[in-house]
Amino acid sequence: MPKTIAICNQKGGVGKTTTAINLATFLAFLQKRTLLIDIDPQGNATSGIGINKHNIKESVYEMLVEDADPRSIIISSGIDHFSLAPSTLSLTGAEVELVAVMGREYKLKKALISISSEYDYIIIDCPPSLGLLTINALAAADSVLIPVQCEYYALEGLSQLVNTINLVRENINSALTIEGVLLTMADFRTKLTTEVINEARNFFKGRVYNTVIPRNIRLTEAPGFGKPIALYDKHSIGAQKYREFTEELLDVKKDINQPNIAHSVDIPSNVNELQKIGDIEKSQ
Ligand SMILES: Nc1ncnc2c1ncn2[C@@H]1O[C@H](COP(=O)(O)OP(=O)(O)OP(=O)(O)O)[C@@H](O)[C@H]1O
Numbered sequence: 651m652p653k654t655i656a657i658c659n660q661k662g663g664v665g666k667t668t669t670a671i672n673l674a675t676f677l678a679f680l681q682k683r684t685l686l687i688d689i690d691p692q693g694n695a696t697s698g699i700g701i702n703k704h705n706i707k708e709s710v711y712e713m714l715v716e717d718a719d720p721r722s723i724i725i726s727s728g729i730d731h732f733s734l735a736p737s738t739l740s741l742t743g744a745e746v747e748l749v750a751v752m753g754r755e756y757k758l759k760k761a762l763i764s765i766s767s768e769y770d771y772i773i774i775d776c777p778p779s780l781g782l783l784t785i786n787a788l789a790a791a792d793s794v795l796i797p798v799q800c801e802y803y804a805l806e807g808l809s810q811l812v813n814t815i816n817l818v819r820e821n822i823n824s825a826l827t828i829e830g831v832l833l834t835m836a837d838f839r840t841k842l843t844t845e846v847i848n849e850a851r852n853f854f855k856g857r858v859y860n861t862v863i864p865r866n867i868r869l870t871e872a873p874g875f876g877k878p879i880a881l882y883d884k885h886s887i888g889a890q891k892y893r894e895f896t897e898e899l900l901d902v903k904k905d906i907n908q909p910n911i912a913h914s915v916d917i918p919s920n921v922n923e924l925q926k927i928g929d930i931e932k933s934q
């Protein structure tokens with residue numbers, strides 16, 4: 651069975667797609683059979699690895715709405731072990747078209763059953779909303795990876811996300827856990843970045859990765875060239891840090907004896923209560 655990770659934050663532009671593309675790339679470099687699912691109608695993960703959206707005949711839309719076989723929509727990324735389920739703008743209609751469909755929250759989960767033996771990792775790049783597409787991702791996922799941009803009000807809105815994760819766990823996918831929180835676009839010259847890092851670690855304690863992704867111009871440029879950072883500029887700090895992050899994520903995964911907070915306690919929906927997560931963790 652693959653490990654399925656949804657990369658999720660309803661805030662726009664926090665680094666979800668950048669993380670999805672580069673995590674998938676480094677997983678593939680480590681010989682992990684990886685599928686990246688672009689479930690965002692913007693299709694940034696699709697174009698970000700150099701796929702021309704105009705050439706796509708069948709996409710995640712057909713898989714979710716018309717029950718197309720996932721094998722008919724999955725294409726190669728051009729990198730060994732790295733496949734893509736692409737998205738096009740047509741996916742915008744899916745949220746509306748699926749509303750009256752029975753089991754609409756489970757469309758992705760069901761579609762993935764037939765290919766589950768073919769991958770080690772499935773990474774889902776979510777749109778910046780908590781609508782039906784994101785719910786499908788959370789229903790199909792084992793865990794949620796939350797990128798948090800180092801900026802003003804970085805943690806604002808996270809209570810809503812945690813609330814949604816709780817609702818999904820109560821009603822749709824009881825096994826869903828929080829994979830971790832990844833701090834992105836850090837500018838270590840500013841006091842603000844230090845403050846956000848401290849605040850996030852204070853709230854989420856052990857759930858925040860040690861690796862922090864810095865703001866790096868090469869990471870901004872890479873999608874314009876349709877390349878993951880490892881192929882665009884493998885010596886850049888962005889490439890180095892996404893490799894480090896991928897290795898850290900794999901180590902965490904290996905350590906199955908670590909108490910998993912998302913399993914063992916209810917995640918509070920109020921952001922002020924998030925501090926308790928760390929307190930509970932310390933006492934275990
Ligand atoms: N560490 C970084 N350094 C510099 N630029 C970055 C970094 N991470 C992401 N970017 C750039 O910031 C923009 C937003 O990033 P990205 O598309 O990954 O965010 P997102 O959360 O997927 O956005 P959306 O919510 O619209 O899907 C992009 O132009 C991307 O290239």
Ligand SMILES: [Mg+2]
Pocket residue numbers: 666667668690694695775776777
């Ligand atoms: Mg995105």
